[in-house]
Amino acid sequence: APSPASSIPQTSNPPSPPPPPPPSCSVRARSFTCHARLHATNSAQRSPPRHSRPLPRATRPPRRLGSPQPPTMEDDPQDAPAHVAFEAPTFKAPRMVSRPKPQQQQEEEIGSELKLGDFEGEQPLSISEARAVVTAVHEKRKVKAAEGHGVLGDRTHNDSQSIQQFVDYLEMFARYKELNNLTAMGGVLDANPQFTMAERAMLGSLCCDTADEAKTLVPSLASKMDDESLQPVLDELQKYQDRLTM
Known part of the structure; x- marks a missing residue:
């Protein structure tokens, strides 16, 4: 007699479809590029350009008296450049501290050719002409003294010995x-x-x-x-x- 199991018709499940093949490298690269472009577009719409933002300033906290200041990046020792050009010292002459040397006086000679030295080209005066100039100056001083504007009071010239000798010389030798x-x-x-x-x-x-x-x-x-x-x-x-x- 047939068994009960053999009398029941057996049904078979349909076979599952095969898995899709993995995407190739070119497809992955294209997908990554699209995602990157989309992300960049969204970021640009959300925030202003980077260069338009003000750069933050590095601020230091106020220093308190008596409290040690923490070291900063400026205080950190920096490595010296590998190649430093050495500049040779330049010699500079010392400043002149002595007095300037006086100019050498030119030779004066009254010979067949007149050599007046430093007085070359000047307007010389005879003794009588010099006396006339000094006399005119003294007369003008007397007038100012009478009006109360005299600098030397009632005197016509200074009382120094050299001035008095000069006036006496003019009076004696003026012809x-x-x-x-x-x-x-x-x-x-x-x-x-x-x-x-x-x-x-x-x-x-x-x-x-x-x-x-x-x-x-x-x-x-x-x-x-x-x-x-x-x-x-x-x-x-x-x-x-x-x-x-x-």
């Missing part, structure tokens, strides 16, 4: 004290333009009597005028001398 005589002396010398300003001043101060004496005291006159031309000039100058008023 043309009168203003008219002084003007006439200047006119005689102006009529002879071959004389230099220094030669004019020496002729007005020395008051030579002869041409030989004048050329001995002023040797540069020898190359400019002969004795016959120089003597009339000296005679004309003697006419205006006021020796009696010395």
Whole structure:
């Protein structure tokens, strides 16, 4: 007799579908790129660009008196650069502490050629002309003193010994004290333009009597005028001398 188990028809389950094959590398790379682009787009929409944000400033807490300050990154020793260019020391001359050397004075010589040194090109004055200038200054000071504006009071010049000796020298050796005589002396010398300003001043101060004496005291006159031309000039100058008023 057939068994009960054999009489029951047996049913079989349908076979399950096979699993899908794993995605290839190219598919994975494309998927990762899409996710990265989507994430970047969402982040850009959510927050402003990075460079527009203000950078935070590093602030230090207020330091309390008596409390040790914690070390910072600035205090940490930093490694020296591997290659440091060594600069050779530059020599610098020391500053000059001594006084500057005075300028050497130029040579002065009254010979066949006048060498006036530092006074070259200056306007010389004869003794009579210098006395006229000093006298005019003293007269002006007297007027200011009478008006109450004088600096030296009732005095016309300083009381120093050198000033007094200078004034006495002018009074003693000036040969043309009168203003008219002084003007006439200047006119005689102006009529002879071959004389230099220094030669004019020496002729007005020395008051030579002869041409030989004048050329001995002023040797540069020898190359400019002969004795016959120089003597009339000296005679004309003697006419205006006021020796009696010395």
